Amino acid sequence: MFKVLIDLLRYNREFAIGFVLTAGIFLFALAHFWAPLPDTAIYLLPPDMPPSTEYWFGTTSRGQDVLWQMSSAIWNTMLFGLTVTIISRILAVAVGMVSGYLGGRWDQAMMTINDTMIALPNIPILLLVYFVMRDSMSWPILALTAALLGWNYDARLIRSVTLSLRNREFTRHAVFAGMSVPQILVRQHLPYVMPVIFFTAMNNLIWAIGLEVTLSVLGFSDINRPTIGGMIYWANQHQAIIAGIWWWIAFPIGAIVLLFLGLFLLAISVNEYIDPRSRLSRMGA
Amino acid sequence: MLDALATPSETRTRPILEVKGLKAYYQMNYFGVQREVRAVDDVTMTISRGEIYGIAGESSSGKSSLIKTIAGAIRPPLRVVEGSVKFDFGGKTLDVYADPARMKAARWQHLSYIMQGSMNVLNPVRKVKHAFHDFAYKHMSLGEGDFRQRLVSHLERIGLDPRVLESYPHQLSGGMRQRLTIALATVCEPEFIIADEPTTALDVLVQQDVLALIKDVQRRMGSSIIFVTHDMTVHAAIADRIGIVYAGRLVEEGPTLDVFQQPQHPYTAHLIASLPRIGDLRKRKALPGKPPNLSEPPSGCRFHPRCPLAIDICKTENPPLETRGTGRVACWRAGEVEAA
Numbered sequence: 001m002f003k004v005l006i007d008l009l010r011y012n013r014e015f016a017i018g019f020v021l022t023a024g025i026f027l028f029a030l031a032h033f034w035a036p037l038p039d040t041a042i043y044l045l046p047p048d049m050p051p052s053t054e055y056w057f058g059t060t061s062r063g064q065d066v067l068w069q070m071s072s073a074i075w076n077t078m079l080f081g082l083t084v085t086i087i088s089r090i091l092a093v094a095v096g097m098v099s100g101y102l103g104g105r106w107d108q109a110m111m112t113i114n115d116t117m118i119a120l121p122n123i124p125i126l127l128l129v130y131f132v133m134r135d136s137m138s139w140p141i142l143a144l145t146a147a148l149l150g151w152n153y154d155a156r157l158i159r160s161v162t163l164s165l166r167n168r169e170f171t172r173h174a175v176f177a178g179m180s181v182p183q184i185l186v187r188q189h190l191p192y193v194m195p196v197i198f199f200t201a202m203n204n205l206i207w208a209i210g211l212e213v214t215l216s217v218l219g220f221s222d223i224n225r226p227t228i229g230g231m232i233y234w235a236n237q238h239q240a241i242i243a244g245i246w247w248w249i250a251f252p253i254g255a256i257v258l259l260f261l262g263l264f265l266l267a268i269s270v271n272e273y274i275d276p277r278s279r280l281s282r283m284g285a
Numbered sequence: 286m287l288d289a290l291a292t293p294s295e296t297r298t299r300p301i302l303e304v305k306g307l308k309a310y311y312q313m314n315y316f317g318v319q320r321e322v323r324a325v326d327d328v329t330m331t332i333s334r335g336e337i338y339g340i341a342g343e344s345s346s347g348k349s350s351l352i353k354t355i356a357g358a359i360r361p362p363l364r365v366v367e368g369s370v371k372f373d374f375g376g377k378t379l380d381v382y383a384d385p386a387r388m389k390a391a392r393w394q395h396l397s398y399i400m401q402g403s404m405n406v407l408n409p410v411r412k413v414k415h416a417f418h419d420f421a422y423k424h425m426s427l428g429e430g431d432f433r434q435r436l437v438s439h440l441e442r443i444g445l446d447p448r449v450l451e452s453y454p455h456q457l458s459g460g461m462r463q464r465l466t467i468a469l470a471t472v473c474e475p476e477f478i479i480a481d482e483p484t485t486a487l488d489v490l491v492q493q494d495v496l497a498l499i500k501d502v503q504r505r506m507g508s509s510i511i512f513v514t515h516d517m518t519v520h521a522a523i524a525d526r527i528g529i530v531y532a533g534r535l536v537e538e539g540p541t542l543d544v545f546q547q548p549q550h551p552y553t554a555h556l557i558a559s560l561p562r563i564g565d566l567r568k569r570k571a572l573p574g575k576p577p578n579l580s581e582p583p584s585g586c587r588f589h590p591r592c593p594l595a596i597d598i599c600k601t602e603n604p605p606l607e608t609r610g611t612g613r614v615a616c617w618r619a620g621e622v623e624a625a
Contacts (some may be wrong), residue, residue, distance in 0.1 A: 169405040175399075176358050176422040177393045186417060191410045222514075 008269070018265025025074060025259050032071035037064075039052040039072035051247055058247035060231075061238040066251055068210055074230055080227070084208035087147035088154070089201050095151070095184050096158025099191065101166055111159070117152040123214070125149060130220045139222060140180050146211055154200040161196055165189050202267030205221050206260055213256065228252050299373050301509050302332040302355070303475055307368035309354040312361075322579045324350035324363065326533040328431060329606065332509055334476075337500075339524030339541070340513045341556070343576055347533035348513045349481055352436060355511065356398050356479045357381040357388055360423040361429040372396065374476055394424040399512075406466050407454040414450035421472045436472065443468045443498060460491040460510050464498065471502050478503070479514035484519060496523055517560055521545060526612075529553045532577050532587040539612020549614040551592050554622050586617065 008015045037044055038262075043063035051058045057066035099110040129145050130137055156235040167169055174184050209228075215221050215230025223230055235241075309325040324347040332338050342348045352623065353359050355370050372380040374395040381388055392398075400406055407416050425432060436448040441508055445464055452619055454462060463483075470478060484492040500523050514520065520527050520541060527540040529550065537550040548554040555572045574591040577583055584591050589599040598617050606615040616622070 031393050136581045168401055170408045172358070172399055173398070174419065176356070176390050176398050178424075179419060187415070188408055188411075192408070194410075270402075 012269050014265045015269035018262045018267075018269060021258055021262030022266055025255065025262060027077040029071055029078060030257075032068065035068040035071065037068065039064075039069065040224055046246055058245075060234065060244060060248050061240065061243070062193040066247055068257055069090075069231060070228075070252055073165065073228045073231050073252060074140070074259065075227060077188070077209055077256075078259075079230045080139055080212045081205045081209040083140065083143040084147045084211075085205045086200050088151040088204055092151040092158055092200065093148070093190075093193070096155040097162045097179050097189060099155070100159035100162030101181065101185060101189070103163075103166070107159075111156075114152050114155050117149070118156075120149070122146075122149045122211070126211075126215060127220060130215075137222065141227065142212075142215070142221060143208075145207055150204055150211075151206060152162050154196075154204065157200065158193055158196055160173060162189055165192055172226060190264060198270050199267055202263055202270075206263055208211045209256070209259070221268050228256050237252070238252060295411055300331040300333045301373050302330075302511070303369075303371045303373075303524070304328055304330045304355060304373075307351075307354060307370060308366040309350060309359065309363055310366050310397045311350075311363050320580050323533050323582060324579055326537050326582075327368075329368075330528060330535060330538065332511060334509055335503075335507050337503060337510045337512070337523055339520040339527040340511065340519055340530055341515065341517060341527055342530035343515060345576055345579070346530050346532050347579065348515075350533075351530060352481050352513050353477065354373050354510065355381075356396070357385075357392075358398060368397055368468055370470045372477060385609055391589065393475065394473050395475050396477045396479070397473065397475040398464055399470045399478065399483050401481040402486070406469070407462065412451060412453060413457075415524045416465075416469060417450070417472065418424050420469060424473050434577055439472050443471075443502070454515075459487065462497050463487060465489070467495065467498060467502065471506065474506050476508050478508055480510060482514050483512060485514060494520070517556065529556065532582055534587060534615065535606060535613075536588065536616070537612065537615070539610070539614075543611045547610075549609055549612065549619045549622055550588075550616045550623050551618075552588050553593050586615075594621060 009019060010016075032039065041064070043216065045055070045063045045065055046062050047059060047063045047212070049055050049059040055065055057069070057070065059065055095110055095114065099107045099114075126142070126145060126149070130142075133141060160250035162185075171184060171188060174188050179188070188221050211233070212221070212227060216227050217232045217236070219233050221227065221230065222231060231252045232249060235245070238245070238248075239244070240248040291419070307325055307328045308323070311320075311322040311324055313320045313322075326347075328351060329452060334501065340348050350363060354365060357370070359365070365382055369383070372381065372391070372395070373377045376393060379387055379391055394525070407413060412424075414436075418432075422432055432517075436450070440447050440449070443461065444462055445461065445468065449457060449461065467483070470480075480499070484495050487495060496519065499510065502508075512524075518538070524541045526539065527541050527544050529536050529544070529552065531552050535555045537544065537548065541547075544553060545557055548557050552572075555570075558572070559569045561569065572591055577587055577590070583600075584600045584603055585594070586595075586599045589595040592599065596617065602617075604615045604617045604619075606613050608621075611621055
């Protein structure tokens with residue numbers, strides 16, 4: 001695994017850039033565990049201080065250090081994104097592969113549900129859930145709701161790949177040799193579907209982070225828990241742009257753009273490793 | 286009950302495969318319209334131990350459907366309508382369509398299958414060793430180390446470097462992949478091997494190589510082989526007996542040499558006559574017409590619209606497959622056919 005990482009860093013520039021960006025942002029987010037002040041505390045520092053050697057990214061109008069706020073915010077936002085991605089990947093892979101392989105009535109039933117979910121608009125449903133849940137709303141519930149809305153397109157994509165694998169010689173051979181359906185799906189088809197899963201996972205992560213930012217900017221989340229969207233929400237509440245407190249908005253937005261860029265580069269380059277054929281052509285073998 | 290009473294000598298003489306009155310149709314129902322394609326129609330045949338049996342016929346004559354039905358590897362819409370397929374493994378009779386659990390256990394261990402397009406049976410994103418592990422490991426009841434050793438010695442016997450186990454299929458040549466497929470089908474030393482066009486996509490040199498390999502493996506393990514190809518030269522090279530399939534029916538069967546020298550069915554006669562011979566520069570005559578549509582086969586003998594010897598009875602009544610000389614033939618005018 002370590003050797004693979006070194007090879008990818010050496011031969012694949014996209015991966016190298018993406019890896020450095022994502023790892024850098026991850027380490028920065030990790031640093032919040034050593035923050036000098038609790039991330040929910042307000043008015044402990046002088047408000048509206050511009051970036052300086054004392055406060056590198058300045059302070060907010062609520063008397064918080066932007067640097068440490070951002071560190072927690074990125075951590076929380078990434079945690080949300082990963083939770084959504086993992087839950088929705090499990091759903092998408094299970095539904096897509098089973099539906100594509102079994103076909104027939106199973107396929108019809110599962111794809112009817114899938115297509116119905118695709119037709120539902122995401123944001124209004126999330127808002128509805130927020131208004132119904134209100135005070136008991138927490139980020140895990142929001143993540144679960146988002147995950148339940150975020151698997152459908154990818155399930156269809158994975159289904160289409162499995163559909164083509166189902167009639168390949170190696171599948172028919174495996175059936176003849178007495179492999180069971182779960183064995184065929186996991187051992188024969190999953191490695192083939194893996195690049196699709198990885199790519200959609202990265203896309204889904206980016207989508208989930210974007211969704212979290214959107215909802216938080218609008219205030220539809222736990223606003224006391226720092227997130228990237230939450231920071232922008234508070235900056236808007238204090239009219240930071242009009243008041244000239246640009247650092248309160250510019251740094252979180254810059255961080256999220258860098259994170260998106262890093263994840264995107266990782267997404268496109270990780271396929272090179274997973275598909276052995278493109279990996280070899282890349283290395284000139 | 287009979288199984289228990291069978292003595293060793295009886296076991297040896299009993300045929301390994303018995304197909305009786307087998308009918309397998311593709312039954313489709315699209316938007317309320319029923320369609321039935323009679324791909325395998327009333328086939329009866331037996332194969333004895335250690336025999337290589339070739340099935341010949343033109344495209345879409347039902348060769349592959351027949352072989353799939355024998356292997357029990359059919360999926361809807363292809364269904365068995367009538368008849369039975371019985372194997373005899375180690376003195377025990379196994380009815381393919383009556384005992385699915387035992388059939389499943391017997392596969393790969395007693396009965397293996399080299400499928401059509403067998404260059405693609407290896408999963409392109411997994412190393413070759415995984416294929417052996419998935420297909421053969423659980424049937425061999427060996428430990429990891431012993432299994433690995435057995436695999437290496439098997440590959441060496443077949444003429445492959447054991448290092449291929451660590452490679453991906455796309456890193457190997459077509460001939461190597463074909464050999465691997467054969468290695469995969471023979472690693473458990475099955476008693477019966479089914480091969481569907483095992484050499485079709487290969488050039489003549491590799492083909493010769495692979496045929497020699499199949500014959501060698503068969504001789505060493507004493508297994509029986511049934512194989513399908515439209516290439517008559519392959520039949521001439523390795524088959525002990527051949528069966529000619531036309532429009533889903535077995536029309537002629539006999540020892541290879543006899544069928545080539547003295548074809549008894551007019552279709553076989555044409556098939557043999559169409560083969561090029563060294564030094565003979567005459568143009569070969571093509572058989573007029575097309576193979577019949579199996580969803581609406583011709584009445585009577587299915588060959589009658591194209592047959593130069595057709596008489597009235599051919600249009601109304603289907604000739605039975607009857608023993609004649611060393612083989613069997615289904616033709617009303619079997620005695621009058623001459624090798625062209």
